[in-house]
Amino acid sequence: MTVEFIGWMAPRVSSEILPPNGPPFDRSVIATTAHVHEEAGFDRVLVGYFSNAPDGFLVAAHGAAVTERLAFLLAHRPGFVAPTVAARKLATLDQLSDGRLAVHIISGGSDADQARDGDFLERTARYRRSAEYVRVLRQTWESARPFDHEGEFYRVQGAFSEVRAQHGGAIPVYGGGGSDAAVEMLAPELDTFMIWGEPLAEAAAFMDRVRAIAARAGRSPGFSVSTRPILGRTDGEAWDRAKQVLERVQASRTGPPPTPPNAGSQRLLDAAERGEVWDTCLWTPLAVATGAQGNSTALVGSPETVAEALAAYYGIGATSLLIRGYDPLADAEEYGRELIPRVRDLVAQRDRALASSGV
Numbered sequence: 405m406t407v408e409f410i411g412w413m414a415p416r417v418s419s420e421i422l423p424p425n426g427p428p429f430d431r432s433v434i435a436t437t438a439h440v441h442e443e444a445g446f447d448r449v450l451v452g453y454f455s456n457a458p459d460g461f462l463v464a465a466h467g468a469a470v471t472e473r474l475a476f477l478l479a480h481r482p483g484f485v486a487p488t489v490a491a492r493k494l495a496t497l498d499q500l501s502d503g504r505l506a507v508h509i510i511s512g513g514s515d516a517d518q519a520r521d522g523d524f525l526e527r528t529a530r531y532r533r534s535a536e537y538v539r540v541l542r543q544t545w546e547s548a549r550p551f552d553h554e555g556e557f558y559r560v561q562g563a564f565s566e567v568r569a570q571h572g573g574a575i576p577v578y579g580g581g582g583s584d585a586a587v588e589m590l591a592p593e594l595d596t597f598m599i600w601g602e603p604l605a606e607a608a609a610f611m612d613r614v615r616a617i618a619a620r621a622g623r624s625p626g627f628s629v630s631t632r633p634i635l636g637r638t639d640g641e642a643w644d645r646a647k648q649v650l651e652r653v654q655a656s657r658t659g660p661p662p663t664p665p666n667a668g669s670q671r672l673l674d675a676a677e678r679g680e681v682w683d684t685c686l687w688t689p690l691a692v693a694t695g696a697q698g699n700s701t702a703l704v705g706s707p708e709t710v711a712e713a714l715a716a717y718y719g720i721g722a723t724s725l726l727i728r729g730y731d732p733l734a735d736a737e738e739y740g741r742e743l744i745p746r747v748r749d750l751v752a753q754r755d756r757a758l759a760s761s762g763v
Contacts (some may be wrong), residue, residue, distance in 0.1 A: 405644065407751045408720050409744055410477060410628065410726040411441040411736055413449040415458050415466055419730045420694055421652040429458040429468055438467040440733050442474040444740025453479035453510050455520040461497055467499035475504040477578060481512055482537035483523045483530070489561045490537075493613035494575055495567045503570030507541075508598070509534050509579035511586065515667035526667075531581060531589040532542035533557045538577055538593040538635050545574045582668030587614055592621030596724060598669055601631035601701040601717075603675055603682035608720040624724035630699040631714070632690065633727050635738060639685075639705045646687060646704045650732050653693045661695035699728060711746035718751050751761065 416433050418424040426433070426571070429602050441449050449467065451460045464476040480490065498505040509533040512518045513526070525533065536555045543551055543563075550564040569575050579590050580598035591597060591614045599610060620626050634649060636642030664670060673696050676688035684705070691700040703710045714725050725747070728733020 405723070405755060407448045407747065408628075408724040409445065409721070409739075409741075409747075410724055411444075411446040411739075412726075412728040412732060413437045413451050413476075414511070414725070414732075415463055415574065416734055418629060420690075421656065421730050421733055422732075423656075429670060434463055435464050436469045437736075438471045438474055440736050441711045442471045444736050445744045446552065446736070446740070448473065448477050448506065448724075450474040450477045450508065451479060453481055455517045456717050458478045460495060460700050464502055464505070465497060468497075468504060475503075475506065477506045477508050478500060479508045479510050479519075481510045481518075482519070482534050482591045483512070483525065484521055485556060486560075487537045487540035488560055488565070491541045492565050492567055495545060495569050497563060498575055498589060499569075500744070504594075505569075506576035508576055509538060509590075509594070511579070511581060511590075513581075513664070513668070517664065528585045531583075532585075534579065535589040535593050538579075539591075541577070542574045542653075542740075545569060575665065580608075582666065582671050584667075587617055588665070591617040591625065592623055593617075594618075594625050596626045596628050598628040598630065598724075598726070600685060600696075600699055601703070602670055602671060603686060604716055604720060606671075606675065607717065607722075611721045625671075627721050628724035628726055628738065629717045629722040630726035630728075631686075632702045632730065633714075633735075633739065633743060634687075634698060634704045634709050634730070635707055635735075635742060637706065639709055642709075646690075646702060647751075649702075650689055650693060653690060657673055657693070661693060662697065664697060666697050669698075670726045671695040672701055675701075682715065683713065685709055699726065706747055707742035711743055711750055713742070714747045715750035719754065 415429045416426050460478050460500045464478050497687050511530045536557050544565050550562040553560050576595045578596040579594045597614050634646045672691040676692045685703050685706045687702045690702050694700050703713045
């Protein structure tokens, strides 16, 4: 089995240490970012969803138009576009990209951000809505004849789509969430369950929970783990760089970091409270400095050290690894030179060893 590498693509370059520069939408930035990730050996890039950001469908379409191999993971929030409409939009984009599309279902971790687009549904209900949304997406993609659906959130009659995914069947569906409600609702529906970089033992236990719930529905999802690698030629050099990144993040703040309402962020902050460094090189202070808003734990070390740490996540069940740097383009290039090939070699060695032992 191979491991999938996912990067990050946005219409302008920015990070926690790089203030946004230039217009909110820059087609040249999209093209450059797509080229950098394709040449670096990434399999896919995540196109994010924010209530004030350019439309991700069009960002992904432009990225696909300027690349040949790179695939796209499009973040999409249920609640604003009917699932039958979204299914046709996604299938159309999949056709335009020659079958290189997957969708990342974002239920919405911030009530305030949801409200900006007019959604006031409470958090637990949003997970129920996401689960129903995915079911209608799949039925729209797969049904050979018009169908009716009547659920808690959606009702359609005679729904049918003439446009289908490039390779037939359903487009791959990713998603996630750290709460009990998220796991209960989404584990039976997703192809890949996404989690942030937690200590290995806790990540493994969480994966086991997801597997057990998914198994009741006859499904066996893969997993994606998201981290922020910080590399140096040596471990010491990497730690010096990590501390500089932390100082810049802290200096950029004008007040205390926000208190996150979502369970996934709370899990990261709980790990940070119990220790700064976990396993070999998982570093938590950056999660604290940013309020654990999204992917915010770092893997710090030489390429060899970080590659081993990423391979360890593969060892517990991660089929995808989402890695994003604090200097997005330069770090993506470095990951392509120094990190991705090493991880792929370690994964291949592990798989050969397991095969030879009969596991």
